[in-house]
């Protein structure tokens with residue numbers, strides 16, 4: 105999108121006004137200072153997705169749009185989890201974090217703060233794998249993604 | 260180069276853009292702009308009496324002549340008053356450029372005096388909007404605004420101007436052309452799709468052409484007429500599309516939809532190929548979606564991809580502008596000497612003529628009480644079908660659409676998408692500015708007219724004589740009709756226990772007022788009114804309060820489930836229908 109004030113609200117507005125779902129939304133500047141990149145995860149049947157794509161393309165601030173679910177793409181999301189970690193829990197929590205390729209960023213005598221990246225489903229699996237009561241706080245960045253291969257999104 | 264203020268730049272931009280009229284209303288935030296307007300004569304400012312009217316007048320002007328309408332309002336209440344007019348233009352895809360004053364940039368976000376978030380409030384009802392924070396970007400932004408408003412699917416664009424930007428100085432340079440990397444409407448249709456469409460169109464046994472506002476917006480009427488006559492197919496128009504094809508021609512089967520003719524809706528329902536052109540499959544047209552054109556394969560020509568397959572899945576989509584696409588279709592047919600199935604077509608026409616013979620627009624005449632339909636028929640005769648007609652919203656609007664036969668585009672001006680009561684009078688004024696020498700009549704109702712009545716003063720000031728045809732039934736008739744049918748005649752808040760004396764009221768504004776109570780006086784009054792070329796005349800016709808609009812497809816009904824006047828004792832609607840409007 106154009107890196108303009110109001111561009112993000114146009115997108116958010118469109119979704120709420122037309123009753124589309126937003127599962128997650130991330131936006132950040134790119135290497136080109138006039139552009140920012142917005143990644144949005146939504147769901148709906150084929151007709152709804154088609155309308156969402158068309159409506160987004162209609163926004164003057166949207167420069168290019170790709171549906172990553174239609175190409176081979178990598179999805180990545182960052183998660184920070186603060187867990188309870190006392191007694192025997194401590195070793196178990198560390199082991200699970202290792203299995204999922206996570207890192208322990210902060211340690212207190214009662215907690216761990218773990219960093220994890222991966223596709224959203226992997227992060228979900230981690231949360232399912234650890235004891236529910238142990239979760240104190242979860243922060244997720246929302247998904248971003250990029251197409252595989254030589255194809256690149258340019259203005 | 261000379262340095263000039265933002266306000267002066269704005270006025271120079273308007274001049275360079277060829278803007279004739281600016282409809283507006285002053286206030287603190289736009290004082291600099293008004294000061295710049297004071298010292299020039301190129302752009303004529305029309306001082307309305309309410310900002311909503313400025314928008315409707317600019318809108319009526321644009322619908323009448325095709326050029327963009329331009330309006331100027333102050334910050335805060337000026338802008339909020341304008342919002343209805345902006346939304347109205349948005350729903351009907353009318354190109355407007357609206358300038359609003361804003362508090363100085365340094366005060367934005369401080370709850371300053373007369374501050375509202377104009378860009379935020381209007382975002383859902385504009386094609387695009389801008390907040391100009393730097394005077395050096397002003398001219399370019401104005402150019403973008405006009406470009407976006409008038410190209411692709413047209414629509415209103417708002418430019419919000421903080422007061423300090425109108426005071427700051429810079430050099431003036433108005434770009435001749437503008438290119439936006441993220442906006443590039445497709446005008447030319449895809450050749451392969453056009454070829455596919457032509458094949459499907461010519462294979463039809465029971466074809467139907469369904470066209471809408473897009474034909475009028477794109478001035479595509481000549482191409483539509485040529486294609487329709489080349490094919491010999493029946494054609495129907497939406498409420499927004501009336502006039503694109505001459506209503507007096509035999510191939511025209513009338514308007515379709517909720518209050519469309521029997522033959523139009525039956526032909527839609529039974530067609531095997533539907534050719535939709537610049538129409539958006541609105542719910543007033545489709546009725547219940549799963550009963551819409553059940554046997555048809557559909558071609559859809561529209562400049563806006565998001566209009567295509569939004570409500571109804573189509574078989575051959577063509578993104579492009581009407582005149583371009585139709586010209587391409589005509590060439591394919593002519594160059595390759597392609598033919599339609601004339602035998603099947605003759606059979607289809609026989610069927611349509613049977614539906615026509617039902618005469619779904621017939622109504623019971625009366626010698627005692629004025630029937631509203633009769634007033635429109637007489638208006639049609641006396642103006643020889645040539646007047647520009649604007650309308651408000653309600654039963655009178657439907658009767659206008661049904662009984663005035665529009666033979667040319669831009670002759671019929673009404674609020675379809677938003678259905679804004681109060682639109683008719685200021686729109687008529689706008690149309691009169693566009694065509695001072697044409698007869699302009701505003702067909703209105705006792706409810707609607709009271710929403711923008713103050714504009715009678717503007718019309719006096721600028722001498723824009725319009726004939727106001729008030730179908731005074733004492734009711735919010737359209738709502739009363741629904742209460743009669745669907746709420747067991749519980750007429751809650753639809754009867755006016757008090758109405759003004761419209762004759763005196765009009766005279767107070769310096770115009771001519773007439774009250775007509777007998778059917779025998781209708782014609783004479785209309786003749787008298789139209790003979791007064793340079794006067795605005797308010798014709799207050801006291802009409803049958805119990806008259807209803809027929810045919811009618813109740814909400815939730817399918818196209819073939821029409822109620823015809825007097826013949827069908829109503830009425831229950833499906834529960835599903837009740838949740839629809």
Ligand SMILES: Cc1cc2nc3c(=O)[nH]c(=O)nc-3n(C[C@H](O)[C@H](O)[C@H](O)COP(=O)(O)OP(=O)(O)OC[C@H]3O[C@@H](n4cnc5c(N)ncnc54)[C@H](O)[C@@H]3O)c2cc1C
Pocket residue numbers: 350351352411412413470471472473474476477496497498499500514515516517518519536537538539540541543544560561562563566579580581582652653656674675676677678679737
């Ligand atoms: C009380 C009331 C009753 C109503 N009853 C009826 C009724 O019975 N029947 C009826 O038809 N309507 C009725 N309406 C109107 C209805 O609400 C809609 O406004 C109308 O049906 C929409 O008309 P349309 O499909 O022509 O679309 P428009 O709103 O005119 O849209 C135009 C379409 O053309 C496209 N377009 C624009 N420019 C171009 C171009 N250059 N090339 C190609 N395409 C282009 C646009 O993208 C859009 O899809 C009623 C309204 C009111 C207030």
Ligand SMILES: Cc1ncc(C[n+]2csc(CCOP(=O)(O)OP(=O)(O)O)c2C)c(N)n1
Pocket residue numbers: 651652653654655656678679680681703704705706707708730732734735736737738
């Ligand atoms: C601004 C606005 N408010 C409310 C409505 C809902 N509405 C639609 S038609 C109608 C009645 C219009 O009454 P009138 O102008 O007298 O016309 P009639 O139907 O009697 O011909 C109303 C209230 C509307 N369309 N617009």
Ligand SMILES: [Mg+2]
Pocket residue numbers: 653704705706730731732733734735736
């Ligand atoms: Mg009324």
